[in-house]
Amino acid sequence: MTSRSPRDTPLRLVPRRPLTAARRTAATRRPRPPRPPEGTPPLPDLARFARAELAAAARLARWAGTGPGTAGPTGILPDDVLARAAADLDLTPGQIRTAWDRARLSGLIELHGGTARPGWRLRAWDTDDTAVLRGWVALFDAWSLAHPFLPSPPGGRPGPDPALVAEVIEAAPQLLSFLHLSNGPVPIDTLLDLLRQRVAELRTERHEPPADGAGDPLPTLLDWTLEAVGRVGALQPRDPARPDEVALTALGSWAVWVKLEQICVAAQGPAGHIEQSAATMLRACARLSPGPARAEYRAWLAARPVAPAVAELLETARGDDALLRGLAFEALRVVGEPAEPAVRAVVDEPGLRPYAVLWLAELDGDDPDTATRLLTREEATWLWVDTAAAVADHGEDHLLVSHLETAVQGSVPGLLQEVRDVGHPRTVQVLVALAAAHPDPVLAKAMRKAAFQVHTGES
Secondary structure: OOOOOHHHOOOOOOOOOOHHHHHHHHHOOOOOOOOOOOOOOOHHHHHHHHHHHOHHHHHHHHHHHHOOOEOOOOOOOOHHHHHHHHHHHOOOHHHHHHHHHHHHHOOOEEEEOOEEEEOHHHHOOOOOHHHHHHHHHHHHHOHHHHOOOOOOOOOOOOOOOHHHHHHHHHHHHHHHHHHHHHOOOEEHHHHHHHHHHHHHHHHHHOOOOOOOOOOOOHHHHHHHHHHHHHHOOOEOOOOOOOOOEEOEOHHHHHHHHHHHHHHHHHHOOOOOHHHOOHHHHHHHHOOOOHHHHHHHHHHHHHOOOHHHHHHHHHHHHOOOOHHHHHHHHHHHHHHOHHHHHHHHOOOOOOOOHHHHHHHHHHHOOOOHHHHHHHOOHHHHHHHHHHHHHHHHHHOOHHHHHHHHOOOOOOOHHHHHHHHHHHOOOOHHHHHHHHHHHOOOHHHHHHHHHHHHHHHHOOO
């Protein structure tokens, strides 16, 4: 065995096929980004529309960053803070409540322990049109939260079944897509027929009885949907000459086009992973560069409720594949603040703790390069081994050797000792892969020896 070259070892784990080849293949599938429909205003104009729509929310976010900015544990402004904000910004309390909800939903304000802080989008508000548009799209996605359906007052007639309200919310994307594809005003009666059809389909898919026709609540719920979507800036004000028709604004039409494009891109992926499990989706995204991968994450997330999607990503992160673990937290970065409670809940899980700590630090606005200081030496070493396992399973020799240089330890002997002590389940495989890939025979021998000692339990 001593005469065997490290590159001839039968324990070699580093694949020969370079990961970058798959990335180049994926990049050539769509050589240019898709173009929005003819007549869509340029992005700077769309961003100007979005800034106007969120002007009060941005003012309130800046005020919260310099003023008291303290909310209750549920994120609701106390009456005294509400009154102070209204006086300082010359707005009514009702306008402050609306602006507060919009600022939170669009990411202009983030809550940490009951204290409001300016979100990263606010810092980029005046200079980054893309950040502005993404903030408005986040509000557009949450139209039913920004303007919720209010039940009947006590003593009044009973309102619609909450399950029916949820089904109308689920059907809304189809209505908006129809408006976009119609490219002009659409009669409300046509949308009502489409809504009835979609609700019936949803109930059939779930093996539920048809909606109770008593009083026919769907017209009321359609009016609420159109009003709420209009109030976030996605529908044009109704023409007094044609009050029975509605049409999307330029901003709303562009947002619907973006979402349809994301769904089409994901559906055209190698595994059609928009409808696949999180693990399948993440494996497909491993072949993409960061930009297209984020688009795939967004499309996959848009197709399912947030809480189950976050839970599935975290469950995937608990698996044996270190690459999927890292990619799962990249996808959770796309989710942002709504994923925070679930990520905090896994901070005490040893296998997820380093990823969760860094994720939460970045959510708080810390620089990714400095956030690693929040990890203990053992946690940093564990993360280094986990990342090495991902590279060993999916990367190239030179990437694995380069990863050796990122270790926090100052020497290879020190690294090997701490790697042996940290107890990562992939330690042996990582050390063998490093030994096979490293060009220095002395270091390679030391790594093989350390791998043998870990394998046999020697100290």
